[in-house]
Every structure is written in C-alpha cells, then in structure tokens.
Amino acid sequence: MFGGRGNGERREPVLSTPGFRSELRLTSEDRPTLDSAPMARERGASRTGAAAKAGKGSGNGGSGRAAGNRQGSSRAATGGGGRGTARPSGGGGGGRGGRPRRGRFGRLIYWGFVLCIWGGIGLAGLIAYEASQLPPIQNLAIPERPPTVTIKGVDGTTIATRGEMGGASVPLRALPPYLPQAFVAIEDRRFYSHFGLDPLGLARAMFVNITTGRLREGGSTLTQQLAKNLFLTQERTISRKIQELILSIWLETKYSKNQILELYVNRVYFGAGAYGVEAAAQRYFGKSARQLTLSESAMLAGLVKSPSALAPTHNLDGAQARAAIVLGAMEDADFISPEMEKTALAHPATLAKGRGPDSTGYAADWVMDRLKAAIGPIDHDLVVETTLDPSLETVASDALKTTLDKDGKKYGVEQGAVVLMDTNGGVKALVGGKSYEESQFNRAVTAKRQPGSAFKPFVYLTALERGLTPETVREDAPIQIKGWKPENYSHKYRGPVELKTALAFSLNTVAVRLAMEVGPAEVIKTAHRLGITSKLEPNASIALGTSEVSVLELVGAYAPFANGGVGITPHVIERVRDASGKVIYSYDQPSRGMVMAPPHVAMMNRMMRETLLVGTARHADLPGWPAGGKTGTSQDYRDAWFVGYTGRFVAGVWLGNDDSSPTKRAGGSGLPVTIWSEVMRAAHKGLPVVQLPGTGTYQPGDLPPGDVSDEPMVTSEPQPSDGHKPATIDNWLLDKLFGRG
Template sequence: MAKRGSRRAAAEAQRRRQSAKPRRQDAGWRLWLRRLLIWGGAVALLGALFLGLAVAFAARSLPSYSALKATQPGQTIVVRARDGSEIVELGPSYGRWLDSSQIPEVMKDAMVSVEDRRFFSHFGVDPIGLTRAVYIWITGDSRLQATSTITQQLARNLFLNSNRSVDRKAREAILAMALEAKFSKQQILELYLNKVYFGGGAYGVDSASRKFFSHPATHLSTAEAAIIAGLVKAPSRFSPTADVDAAVNRANVVLDLMRQQGRISASEAAVDPSAVKLKKDTSQNSVRYFTDWALPQLDILLPETFEPIEVWTTLDVGMQQAAAAAIKSNVPRGAQGALVSLDRDGAVLAMVGGTDYVATNYNRATEALRQPGSAWKLFVYLSALEAGYTPEDRVKDVPVTIDGWSPRNSGGSYAGEIDLRTAFAYSKNTVAAQLGNEVGFGTVASMARRFGISTPISTYPAMVLGSSEVRVLDMTRAFAEVGAGGNSLEPFGIVKVTTNEGEVLYRHEKKEPTRLVPDYVAAGMTDLLQTAVSTGTGRAAQIGRPVAGKTGTTSSNKDGWFLGFSSGITTGVWMGRDDAKAVAGLQGGTAPARAFASYMRYAVKDRPVEQFNTELKLPEWQLEPDDEYYLQGDPDEYYYVDESGNLVEPQRSGEGPGPPPFPVEGEQALPGPAAPQPRRPADEGTQAATDDFLDRATGNTPPPAAQPVIRPRTPAPQPTPAQRPQF
C-alpha cells in the first residue's frame, strides 16, 4: 500500500510540474504585454503632454487676428532691362478685404469641398485623411499623398516656407492646431480666403475675381467660385488666362465634389463653367517669355528671401520689341514662331517664345523640342573641318546609299564634283551624309554635345540631316560659340539682384571660356556660314553687312529655321505649328530668314561693321614643308603612291617590307591587285598601309605616277562602292 501511495504521489507531482510550465510561459507573455502597454501609454502620455505644451506655447506666441489681417504674403519683384528701365513688376496683387459675412457661401463651400472636406470637424490636422493617405501609400502607391488641411495651408502661408521636410511638416501641424485653439473656424476660413494665392499675382478671392472676371468677389456665381477654388492646387496650370480648357475641367471636378458632399444640388452642379465670361488680359506682352525663363533661376542664385527685390537683366527693350514685331509680321498663317538673340558674352538680348503671350504662355524658345533640319549640318561640317577638310576641298554631290539609307537633295538634282564651300552653301544632303559617314556619326553627335546640345541625339545615318530634336536656345548658343571663335559661352539673363535699398544680393560672374574647337576650325566654319548667306540658301538673311548663318527645313515643311551672327550678335529663329503639321511654303530661307534680317537690321544698327575672320591658319600636320627640305631629303624616307593609289612604304637597303606605320584597328585593305611597286616583292599585291592612313596621307586626288608624299593633308573617303563613294 505504501508503495502504491508513493507512486501516486510521484505521478501527481509530475503532473503538477508539467502543468506549471505553460502557466509560467503564459505568465511571461502577459507580463511583457502588460509592460508594453504601460510603457507605450506612458510614452503616448508624455508625447501628448509635449504636444499640448507646444501647441499652447505656439498659440500664445501667435499674433492677434488684426495683425494677421495686416500681413501681406508674397514678394514684389521689379524686373529691369539692360539700361536700368523697369520693364515689369511682378508680385502680389490684393483686392478688398472681405469679412466672413461678405464672402459668398458658395465660395466657402467650393473651397472646403475641394481642399478640406472635414474642415469644420477636425482640430487643425485631419487624422482620418492622414490615415487614409498612409494606408494608400503602404498598399501600393509609391508616393505619400498630400494631406494638408486648410488650417495647415494657412499656417504655411503665414509663417513657413514650402520645403517638404519632416521638420517643416511637424511645425506646420503644431501651428495649425495653435490657430484652431486661438481662432474660430470662420475666422480661419476668412483669413485663408483673403490670403491664398490664386495665380497671376492675385492674392485673395477678391483680387482673383477682379483679375479673371472683372467684378468683386461679392458677386461670384457658382461656376466662377468653382473656377477660383480649382486654382489653389496649381495656379499656373489651371489659370483660365493660360489654359481655359484646363480651368474648366478643374471647375467641373470642384462642382462634382460639392454635389457629392451635399453642398449644392444636382441642378446647381450642372452649370457650365465654359460659359463664364473671362476678362481679357491685355497687360502681358512678349517680355514675359523672357521673365518666365529668367526669374525661376533666382531659386538657385539667391538664398531664401521674402523682401522686395530688383532684378537687373540683360534684356534690351528695343531689341525685344523688334524681335516680337519680326516674328509676328513674318510667321505663316496658323504657325508659331520663336526667337533668341545672344550677345557675344552669352547675354540674352531678346527672347520671343510665341506670337501672343496672352493666348499661350508656352515658351517655344526654351521648352519646345523641334527637328533642326539642315541647320544641324553645322556639327557635321565642324567635325569634317576638325578632321582635316578645308572649304576648298573637292567633294562629290552624287546619289549615295549608307546602310540602306539614300538621302536626296532638295529638288532632286546633283551637282557632281564641287568644293566643300559650295556643298554647304547650297545645303547638299548627299555631301553631308558622306561627310558624316566619313568622320563617324558618333563624332558628329559628340561635336553637338560639345557645343551645348543637351537633348538626346541619334547616331543613325539620317541624323546628319537634323532628325534629333533640339531647343531654339541651344542651337542659338552653338552658332554663337562658332561666332566666338570656337570658345564656349553660357546664355544668361540676370546681371545682378539688389534689395530696394541697393544692397547687392547676387552679381553675374563671367566664366572662363573653354576652347571647343581649334581656331582654324571655327574660321573655316565661319567661311562656310558666310557663303551660305552671300550666295546660298540664306540670301534672304542679308542685312547690308557681313552675316554668317544657316537655314534649316524639315520634311514636309514642318519646321523652318535660320540661325546666324553678325557684329557680335547671334540670333536663332524657328517657325512651325505646335501640332507639327506641315506649313505650306515654309522653308528656312523664306519666313525665318526674313524675320532674322528684319530683327538684325535693328539689333546691329548702332554697332560697327565687323569683318569675319575666315583665314585658315592650319596646324603643322596640314602644312606643306618648304621646297628646300623636299630637295635635300632622302627619297628613301618618303612614302610613295603608285598609279593605282596604293601607298608604298619606304624601304632601306637590306630590309624587307615593314608593317604599316600606324595601323588602325578594324580597318581593311583596299580590294584589287596592286600595280608594280618599287622595292617590293613582285608577287606581293596587298596594300601596304591601312585605309585610315591612306585617307590622311594621300589628299583628295592621288598623283598619276609614283611620287613622294610629304605630309598628310585632308582625309579622303575610301574608293569603295556606293556606301562610301570617293569625294
């Protein structure tokens, strides 16, 4: 009995031990959960206490309501021309301050519906909206959506900047809750509607209403209120003076939100915003194309400042007016035009981005990407000149096929053997194609990059005819750099920035130029450009003094260009349709060249006549040695060319034929048997040197009999079939 009792006791003890382990484990899990809740609650309590103290301190520090009403947001910018005269004043425009009772309810409802639907229920920060945005971001959206309430936007406009940092967002939230703690919802909405920016310099609903609809905001209709409310998200994009369709589409979104939230009836939501009568803005002119390009650069040039400033620019008022008139009077019907004019140091003297800034503020001079056509040949011929060609070298204008592509000349005619100068002057496509193939299409692309072309560049054969899209500003810069003797320049529009008291905040410093091509290459290119105007396709650009330039026309007359320089001023003109449709009769040598001449006659009238430097001071490797050296030299030191054009390598007594002096990888010998050659085995018929060496050593026309070749001159294409015809 005693043994059975002891066994039962042992078994019971074992069961108790086994059952005790889970309880201890369970007790450990509960303990950590309890600790987490306690510590988490403590941290949350401390955070809430800290947040409360921060909000209370911020609320005590806020200005009074009357002081906030008196502050004016925005920065006034006076833009001055080259001579110091004021050309435009940009900045805030304020209407009459409207109390909450004077603001139409439909305006309040429209703004709350589109910007902050829970405005009347949150405490400055919208937890529901924030949670929803975070959830959407976590579940797949790559970007966290903006969740700023009306109160947060007001806090940012009154006290902060627009930086997207976490610190700024935290301060914005605290200030928003402080505003909610100190002021009523109606006061906050009143402040917001009187201070928010609606574009075009208009701050507040009354200023916006007067600017867009010619009447005070107290008379706003439902459709007008929807248009104004829709502007806050993107004032420039949805501005009715810039893009009526975008403004109307955005207004319809606002009306639909108002209907969904029960702020207007379905019949009120059915109003047509496109029927709203907009005020015609006649205060803008072509100067705004220039200011739209130059003023955004202040964000980089200046530290953050809100004080009024004066921006002194490079713009010449007279030249700007002449440029606008030249474009408007010459552009074909239904087309647009753009013009950029640069001084010899890169200063922008005039800029026209379209025929009418009020109708469309799209700047075609700095933003539009268009094919340059034959104007691109600037880079083809620069590459050829750098490779050794000269304007007098003979080339062949004949049908050619390169990698299956067969370019044609305008009119389909071919001139046969001509010099390089004539080929450029008459814009011979076949010659440009052969030159591009000879120097390499990648070399042409590299040359364009060197001269400031920043857009993507194709390296297919057709690229030599301008198939890659470019900007007018970039092409004008490239021609200006040729006019500067092959030295780099940087277009700029801002000379200095000062405060109203005259303190200089920024001053333009001239950069040391970089040599892009040797001076003899720039001189040769100027020679070609001058001939194109004097006798070639650019004759309409003549102005009674030396002009160097080039026309450009794309297929089906979709684009017309003329770019050139005279007396230190370089001007580029483009014309075409925004939808890239053909324009009847548009060629670079017609309307664009006439607009160039019309503008340049005014632009250079007070400048002295300057003759171009076209003297080719060739480098030593392109010069002939003197006759005395030729007579005294050892004939065995020369390379010879036989009757078939093959190079015969020098051979000293007792030596066999040697390898080519500097073989080029990837080159192949010319096909066909060689004629008998001195000092070579009779049975050897292979070429003695590579084609690349031949091109550089033999010149354009091989002599009829073996004779010494003193120096390499200009490269000549290989005498192969149509893919690489001989020049």
C-alpha cells in the same frame, strides 16, 4: 354604530347620527350630465336649504356639517374641481375642453426652446473645436508678405514681376483716396460699421443663393477675405468658413479699420500673378499705385471678384465692364460725384503699352528657372538685373506674332520661337511662342525639334578639323549606306563641288559623305563641344539634323562662330540684389575656353557667309553687316529654322506646329529669314559695323550666283510642283527607317 340588515334589504353603513344618513349617500341627482349644470345648481341650492333646516334641529354638530356641505355645494355650483362639477361644452374656465389646443402650442414653444439651447451648445462646441485647430490667438501674427522678384532689363526698367508677385506695400495714406473707396463700395459697403461679420450682407447672400438655386454670392466682408488670404486655404468648407469668422473677429479686435483695409489692398490677388495694388498697378498700367487714376482704380477693385477671368491682359473688355459697375457703386455710396463717374466712364482704363504678357512672359519664366538654380529657395524680396533688352524683346515678340498672323494660315504654321543673344551668351530677347496668354509652354527653351540642315555646320567643322578646307572637293552624287539612299531635295546632282558650295546650297549627299568620312560619333562630339546639350544619335542621318535640339542651345552653339571660337553658356541673369541693394549673386561669365581653333573659325565663317550672300538665306536683309548662318527644314516641312549671326549678335528662329504636323511648305529660307531680318536690324541699329572673325570682303564669282538652292525656298507665291513629294532628304530617310511609304 352601524345600521343592521332587515327584511333582506342591503343597508349602507351610516354614522350613529341619524341626520347624516341622507347627506352621505349618493343619489342619481348627484351624477350631473353635460347639460344639467343649471339644474345641478338649483338642486344644490335646495339641498343646502334642507341641510340648514336639518342643522337647526341637530345642535352644534349639525351646524358644522351643514357648513361643510355648503362649501361643497358652492364648489359644485361654480364649476370648481369637485367630482360633481358639471363639464361645460365650451372651452372656458379650467375644464378639460381647452387643454389640447393650448398643449400643442405650448409643446411647440417648449421643444423649440430646447432645440435652440442644444443648437447653441452644438454651435459653441463646433466653434471651440475649430478654434482649437488654429494657432493660439496670443501667438497669431500677420504673416510676412510673400517675396517679390522684380525682373529688370539691361536699361534698368522693370519688365516683369514674378515669384508670389506681392508688390511693395503702400501705406493707405499714400494712395489716392478713391482707390480704397472703390474696394469698400464694391466689396463691403458696411465695412466701417460691422464687426468683421456683416449679418445683413450674409442674409442677402443667402437669399440670392436660395432664390437662384446656386452659389452666386458669399457674403464675405473685406475682413473675412483678408483672414482667408492671410491664414487659410481657398477651399470651400464649413470648417474653413468658421475659422474665417473667428479670425475676422480677431482681426477686428486687434487692428483698426484703416489698418485692415491697408492690409487688404496690399495682399489681395489681382490676376496675372499680381498680389497687392502696387504689383497690379505695375503689371497692368506700368506705374505705381500712388499714381492710379479713378478709372484704373475702379478696374483694380473690380478684378478681385474673379481675377483670373477678368485679368485685363486677356479680357480687357470684361475688366472695363466690371470697372463701370464699380464706378456706379462708388457714386451710389457718395464716394465720387456723378460728374466724376461720367468722366471716368468716358476714359476707361487700358493696359500700358508693352505690359501685356506676350512681350515678356516667356523670358520672365526662364529668368525664374535660372534664379532658383542660382540661389536656391526664394524667401525674401529680390531684384534681378538681367541681360534682356525690353525694346528688342518687344520687337522679337511683335515680329513673330505679326508674321504668323499674316502668313501663318497660308503656310500652315501656328507657332514659333525666337532667341537673340550677344556673342558672350547674354540673352537679349527670348520669345517662346505666339501668345503667352494662350500657352505658357516655352518653345524656345523647353521644346526639342529636329534642326534639319541647320545642324550641318557641326558636320563641316568636324571635317575641317581633320584637314579639309572650304575648297576641298567632294562628289555630289547618289550615295547608298546600308540600303539608305539619301538624295538632294531637287533630285539633281552637281558632281564635284567645293565644300563651301555644298554648305551654301545645303547639298545633302555631300553632308552625309562628310559625316561618314569623319564618323557620326565625332560629329556629335563637335556639336557637344560647341554647346549642344541634348542627346544625339550617332547614325548617318545625324548629318541631316534628325536628332532634336532646343532653339536656345542651337543658337548658343552658333555663338563660337561669331566670337572667334570661344565656348559660351547662354545666360540671362547679371546680378541679384536683396531689398537693401546688397548684391547676393553675380554672373562671373565663366569661359568654356576655346572650342574652335581660329583658322577653323575663319574657314567656317567664310562658308556660312555664302549662305546669306548666294545660298539658301540670300533673302536675309541686314544692310552693311557681314553675317553668316544656316537654314534648316525637317521632314515634311515640320520644322523651319534659320540661325544667323554677326560679330555682335546671334539669333535663331523656329517655326512649326506643337503637334509636329507638317506645314504647307514652310521652309527655313522663307518666314524664319524674314523674322530674323527684322529682329537683327533692330538689334544692330546705331552700332558700328564689326567684321566676322577671320573673314574678308566677299568677292563676286566665288560661287555661281543665282544657282538653284537645294534648300526649299518659300516665296510670296506657291512654288510649282514637279510631281515629286515635297520633302527633304530627312523625310526620305525617316520614311525608310520607319517604313513610311
């Protein structure tokens, strides 16, 4: 069957049929090169012809093999997949030359598809995880609106809103149509067409943020903002944003567009502590949201972008500029006509008179402090009826601010406080600083300052209670106590003087003699009995007011002089009602009883009335009303006081600097008396005159008129200097105690 070896030559094995030998052996012609495809086709054709001839002489078997060869030759000639296929130099057909280019593109599509799948799976997992951190959707509900505390004055008008300051909810149909339209125009133009997420708005925000290189726009819809306000914190994280999207879609499926918009305008923050359009309308414009004008509505809509920075109570220009942008957006959205826009721009919104924070801010904050102490946690809407008189609150605030604006720089005074109360302790006005917007620190309630000579009435009362009288004589002469030598401001001494003269002219040596005579501890007991609550140091300098007190407590401690000796507790809340009108708290005015015997009340009022008639407060201006009081100036003129009273009201004024730096000779007999006079004239306007308890008509000659006051006087012109350090005995004492000079 196989051919043998002959003549030493290697023989390929062949089949027994001779005709197949040449057909199965590979020759060099059967190994094509890159440029031999045409020749290969010609050779293939000739071999096919030769095979056909061979087949004819070989019988049936030969024909079958020839047919097989023809098929093979045909595949080779047409570029098929056989081993003898010629490789074309171009990129056509199924040759290998085109695969690399198509392979890279195909792999890019493939891996992109794979990444999309895995990214989708990851995103779905992240959303599922964040959703699991939220309460079950079936249990979600719109949380209750934060409680609102409405603070009303004695006349029934609303003077402030506190707590979370969520105003009463107003139905969308009750609002002017341009009010909700303003929010849609400036915050979410496609609100009525999206499903809670606005892809176009989000894409625009991303583009702006990328091109500007900073986070300027968030792309949040009104629904997303509502979801954040209702359920989430204000933190900026991916986690919070995903939860916001989930909740937005839930809101869109559960509520109609108008319901969502109604919830939004009644919950969004408008600055200055106001949540909801009703609270904001009352806060800024003194009216209901139902009555807002177009320009006012545009201002409110503009505030939500940056409520703290744009609040018109301290940035009216910024709020008006933003409102103009809102009006332009409303006109562009065809919500208003060009004529309406033009009219609104010509009459921009302004704050209602007296609605700025400076008129009631400090008093409202104090009301909230007292409210929590009276009823505990606030978990529902409340109406607080107070003793505050809005008109007197405005007078006190304006008097302080006007005086400091006019003369504050001249006398080196930056701050002040005013408290006005009736003789039962009901606070009518409380101003804790020049500007509530600039500083919320309440200098009338929280700050503790040295009262100086304004503390001396407690020293004199203690002496009267031990048998002395206004006519008792004590020596106004140099005195030394363990090395301490207190002296009068004028460095002059009058010799023997009556106590009424010594108090009226604030003679320091006499006050110190009395304090040492009765004992500093007894003076402190008297002060605490009348209403001082601060800690007082039992030393000789207590007579000169070196222990610190607040304006509120000092004014309250003077009230027994005005009401006949009854101890009072300063208070501001009369009644508290819930939303249904039910009274849940009422101040019962518990009396602290008699803290001063009537004869001593009469004697003290005779003495302190002289202060206003011929003494350090003789520039007080309250025509027709008998009044008493005492000025006070602390060391280096750091604090200037005047506390005065009538049978109707007690008022106290403090001026100074927050850092306790010295003023420029601002004494108690100057600016404080001026402010006190303005406030008290307003408080007594139209009221019948009431005498001070136990006093009669002043008789000229009781005290030498025109005598030089020992209390520093402040006039419109600087006082001449005698070359000595312009300080009271308080300054001298502290210098000795602490080694100053």
